[in-house]
Amino acid sequence: MAETLTARHPLEGHRDQLEALSAALAPTLALELGELVAAVDLRVDPGSGGADAVEQVVGGPLPARPDTWTALPAGQALRLGPDEWLLTSAAARPEDWEFAVDEAATAHGGMAVDVSAQRTVLWVRGSAARELLSTGCALDLRPRSFPSGRCAQTLLGQAAVLLVAHGEDDLQLVVRPSFAGYVVDLLVDAAREFPPSRHRKETP
Amino acid sequence: MQLIACPWCGPREELEFSYGGQAHVAYPADPAGLTDEQWARYVFFRDNPKGPFAERWAHSAGCRRWFTAVRDTRTHQFVSVGPLAGSEATP
Numbered sequence: 001m002a003e004t005l006t007a008r009h010p011l012e013g014h015r016d017q018l019e020a021l022s023a024a025l026a027p028t029l030a031l032e033l034g035e036l037v038a039a040v041d042l043r044v045d046p047g048s049g050g051a052d053a054v055e056q057v058v059g060g061p062l063p064a065r066p067d068t069w070t071a072l073p074a075g076q077a078l079r080l081g082p083d084e085w086l087l088t089s090a091a092a093r094p095e096d097w098e099f100a101v102d103e104a105a106t107a108h109g110g111m112a113v114d115v116s117a118q119r120t121v122l123w124v125r126g127s128a129a130r131e132l133l134s135t136g137c138a139l140d141l142r143p144r145s146f147p148s149g150r151c152a153q154t155l156l157g158q159a160a161v162l163l164v165a166h167g168e169d170d171l172q173l174v175v176r177p178s179f180a181g182y183v184v185d186l187l188v189d190a191a192r193e194f195p196p197s198r199h200r201k202e203t204p
Numbered sequence: 205m206q207l208i209a210c211p212w213c214g215p216r217e218e219l220e221f222s223y224g225g226q227a228h229v230a231y232p233a234d235p236a237g238l239t240d241e242q243w244a245r246y247v248f249f250r251d252n253p254k255g256p257f258a259e260r261w262a263h264s265a266g267c268r269r270w271f272t273a274v275r276d277t278r279t280h281q282f283v284s285v286g287p288l289a290g291s292e293a294t295p
Contacts, residue, residue: 066212066267081267082212082288138217152213153266155220160265 007036010120010177014184021191028128028194031187034121034172037075038094040101041118042085044110053104054112058087069151069164078151078164086115086162119162120180122173124187128194129171133163135190143168157186209285210263211271224260226250227272256283 009015011033022030044050051062060072062085069078074091089097098114105112124133130141136157140146151164159179164172175183207215232238232246251257257277262270272286 066214081269084267138219154216155265 009033009036010180011122011184014181017188018184021188025126025191025194025196027126028196029126029132029191030123031184031191032123032125034123035090037088037090037116037121038092038097039086039088039114039116039119040094040098040112041080041115042087042101042105042110042112043083044085044105044108045083048108048110050105050108050110053108054085054087054101054110057100057104058089067152068149070149076164078162080153080162083110087112118176119174120177122175122180122183122187124171124173125169127169129169132187132190132194133171133173135193136186137161137163139163156183159183159186206280206282208261208273208282210266210269211285211288212267212269213263216263216266220263220265222262222264224262224270227258227260252277254278 011018015033018031018033022032042054044054055062058072058075058077060077061070062077063070063079066079066082069076071077072087072089075088076086078086078088080086087097087101092100094114094116098112101112130143130146133156134141137154139152139154141163146152146163146165148165148167148170151162153160153162155161156163156173156175159175159182161179161183162174164174166172173183205218208218208221209215210221229246229250232242235243238246254277256274258272258274260270261273262268269288271288274283274286275281276283
């Protein structure tokens with residue numbers, strides 16, 4: 001009997017380590033593995049009407065301003081460039097998601113490609129989440145300049161990452177699987193700066 | 205390290221960018237008609253001014269778009285940053 005192949009998180013081997021770290025540092029810091037989602041990379045001229053056609057298909061607005069993201073019914077739309085978006089869906093199968101978006105974009109000279117396996121998601125949560133990321137990232141990550149709704153492609157250490165702000169204590173880190181192990185090692189090492197005792201004193 | 209103002213992403217670390225050489229080097233209208241020396245001049249010869257220099261830069265760790273920037277070669281300061289290449293879109 002043929003066995004069904006199931007997708008496995010590229011950081012599955014780090015899961016126990018991250019759970020132990022999160023338990024030890026709660027509520028200061030938590031590093032969690034994200035769900036695997038279907039993702040397509042959409043390229044379409046924003047002036048062509050293709051973006052409107054895609055909005056009909058994905059059921060939500062595409063972000064209009066640079067470095068911002070919007071929520072879709074079962075995923076996210078992240079603006080990666082002037083004519084480039086990353087559209088994710090936790091509900092659709094990758095091939096269906098690619099087909100639906102591509103069909104809408106092709107009519108306007110655009111295209112969409114399935115990139116579900118290109119990136120993997122890591123959540124950085126807790127009151128010190130932004131401080132932790134700042135140890136390897138040159139962006140100003142304070143909530144005032146990187147509020148909820150912002151996203152940015154930048155460097156974390158030596159790895160290219162996509163940072164997505166969901167809230168003040170809630171950030172999503174999207175990274176290529178081949179760099180994910182490096183990023184986790186970097187963050188776990190940086191998390192040693194945040195001993196649980198130091199922050200326990202501050203919390204009443 | 206200095207900040208470079210990407211036309212799309214805004215000011216970012218210089219580390220995120222890659223250099224693309226002199227800007228506005230036009231491809232020859234009739235490449236087959238060039239002599240070897242003319243072709244070598246097109247391929248290899250570039251200006252090396254002391255002062256403002258129009259260059260191509262790519263925001264390779266960010267939006268991955270090419271743009272033109274004028275940099276002062278004496279001070280390494282960016283005088284101006286031009287629009288994105290091959291795109292009408294503006295932030």
